Structures are given as C-alpha cells and as structure tokens.
Amino acid sequence: MMIQNDTKPKAFIFDMDGVLVDNMRMHAQSWVDLFADYGLSGLDPERYLVETAGMKGLDVLRYFLDPSISPEKADRLTELKDILYRVMNRNAIVAMPGLETFLDRAANAGIRLGIGTGAGPKNIDYVLGLTGLTSRFEVVVGAHMVRHGKPHPETFLQVAERLGADPASCIVFEDALPGAEAAAAAGMSCVAVTTTNRPEAFAAFDNVITTIDHFDGLMPEALLELNRAVKTMS
Numbered sequence: 001m002m003i004q005n006d007t008k009p010k011a012f013i014f015d016m017d018g019v020l021v022d023n024m025r026m027h028a029q030s031w032v033d034l035f036a037d038y039g040l041s042g043l044d045p046e047r048y049l050v051e052t053a054g055m056k057g058l059d060v061l062r063y064f065l066d067p068s069i070s071p072e073k074a075d076r077l078t079e080l081k082d083i084l085y086r087v088m089n090r091n092a093i094v095a096m097p098g099l100e101t102f103l104d105r106a107a108n109a110g111i112r113l114g115i116g117t118g119a120g121p122k123n124i125d126y127v128l129g130l131t132g133l134t135s136r137f138e139v140v141v142g143a144h145m146v147r148h149g150k151p152h153p154e155t156f157l158q159v160a161e162r163l164g165a166d167p168a169s170c171i172v173f174e175d176a177l178p179g180a181e182a183a184a185a186a187g188m189s190c191v192a193v194t195t196t197n198r199p200e201a202f203a204a205f206d207n208v209i210t211t212i213d214h215f216d217g218l219m220p221e222a223l224l225e226l227n228r229a230v231k232t233m234s
Contacts, residue, residue: 009112010224011165013156013188014137015054016117018175021093021127024053024196030085031060034077040065049196054118054176056149057081078120086126093130096193098216103136106220114139114159116172118149139163151178153186160186171209171227180205189227 018024028045035043043064052060057078061069065077106113115137117124124142128134139162146154160170172183175196183190184207192202192211199211209230212218 008166008169009164010110011112011114011160011163011170012106012173012220013114013116013159013163013170014173015175015179015193016115016119016124016127018053018195019173019193020096020099020115020133021131022096022195023089023093023127024049024175026089026092027085028053030081030088031064033084034081035065038065038077050177050201052178053196054150054174054179054182056118056143057120059149082120082123086123090130093127095131095133096195097214098218099214100133100136102215102218102220103133107136109220109224111220111224112163112165113137114141114163116141116155116159118143118155120144150176151181151185153182156182156186156188160188168231171223177201180208183207189230191223 014020017027025045028048031048032043032045052063055063058071058074061074061077103113113136119127120143124140139159141155141158141162143149146158148154156170156172157167160167167187170188172179172188172190173193174180174183174190175193177197180190180192180202184205188207190205190208192199192208194211194213202208202211209226210223
C-alpha cells in the first residue's frame with residue numbers, strides 16, 4: 001500500500017494544446033497541409049491526433065515523413081507548420097470553458113501550477129498571450145527545454161522539480177495518449193481531457209483517475225481527494 005506524503009506541495013501540471021485550449025485539430029490540419037506539400041497526401045488528421053498528438057515536431061516528422069530527417073530540417077519544417085497554424089487560427093484560440101475559475105480555485109488552495117508541453121516558445125507565447133494566461137503558471141517547460149519529448153517523462157519531471165513537488169503529489173492534465181503515457185512514466189496521476197481522444201482511449205492507463213470534457217464545475221479539492229484515495233489503494 002502506498003501512502004502519499006501530504007507534507008509535499010501539491011501540483012497541477014497542464015499540457016497546453018488540447019487542455020488549456022481546444023486547438024489540437026487546428027494543429028492536425030496544419031500538419032496535414034504541410035505533409036501534402038512534401039508528397040504525403042491523404043493523411044487523416046484523426047490519425048495524427050491518435051498516434052502523435054503531443055509529440056515534439058522532430059518526432060512527428062520522423063513518424064510520418066522521414067525516419068532519418070535531420071533535427072535541423074525538422075526544425076525548419078516545424079516552424080513552417082507553426083506559422084501556418086498561427087496565421088489560420090488566431091481568432092479561434094480561447095481558454096477552455098471553466099479553466100480560469102478552476103485555476104483560481106487551485107491557486108487559492110495552495111496548489112502549485114505548471115505547464116509541460118510539446119510546443120515550442122513561439123507557440124507557447126502565442127497561446128498564453130491570446131488567452132491571457134501567461135501569469136497564471138509558475139513554471140512552463142516546452143519542447144525546446146527538454147532532450148526527450150513525450151511519451152518520455154522528462155517534460156513532466158522537469159516541471160515537478162522546478163515547482164518543488166514530488167511526482168506522487170502531481171496531477172497531470174492531458175488530452176493526448178503520449179502525454180498520459182509520459183505522466184505514467186513520471187509516476188504521476190492523470191486527468192484525461194477528452195478534446196482529442198474519447199474517454200475509452202485512456203482505459204489502458206492505470207494512472208488516469210478521471211476524464212473531463214472541460215473545467216466547468218471541477219473542484220481542485222475533489223481531485224486531490226480522489227488522487228489520495230487512488231494512491232492509498234495502490
């Protein structure tokens with residue numbers, strides 16, 4: 001039986017795309033449009049969402065386009081895709097329903113708040129700037145700050161370390177399967193946000209404690225209690 005150490009600070013770690021904003025299909029379409037220009041036509045955006053959502057651009061490009069693509073060329077193509085995404089979707093980027101109230105409640109409860117995302121610095125600034133969420137988070141770790149992207153746990157572990165939180169005291173909010181896998185590898189519980197995948201897609205992950213469609217009515221204290229109960233029974 002595992003007893004969680006309640007003396008450690010509690011932390012909520014949020015993926016950005018698909019969690020703070022419902023924008024993963026915007027990213028998927030931008031990837032599909034880019035791939036078509038490079039000879040990969042007919043790719044279903046849903047396939048991108050299920051198989052690679054949340055991964056670093058290099059890993060996405062190696063998965064779909066060229067397993068031997070150099071990091072330098074991948075950076076150039078990822079930037080092209082990101083420019084397309086930002087230009088096409090500027091007026092559609094809004095915070096998820098109930099998110100700001102939930103963040104207020106969590107901060108008032110003394111919960112540390114961080115972001116662990118596969119996005120790069122320009123997309124991080126783009127999303128947080130458009131939604132006015134920049135000042136809400138103590139720590140933001142993006143793809144440019146880690147050697148290994150999701151599903152490797154490095155992103156979430158780095159956020160936890162910077163927040164001064166034990167991984168067992170962290171709850172990750174994720175919409176993507178590689179992200180849920182990364183949370184599990186980091187020893188963190190996960191709340192699955194169903195913007196990208198259906199709830200049943202997360203059934204294989206023992207660390208997923210609940211699924212949500214949005215943040216309306218969600219209470220931080222209830223999540224902490226649920227997480228404590230799950231950890232106690234483990």
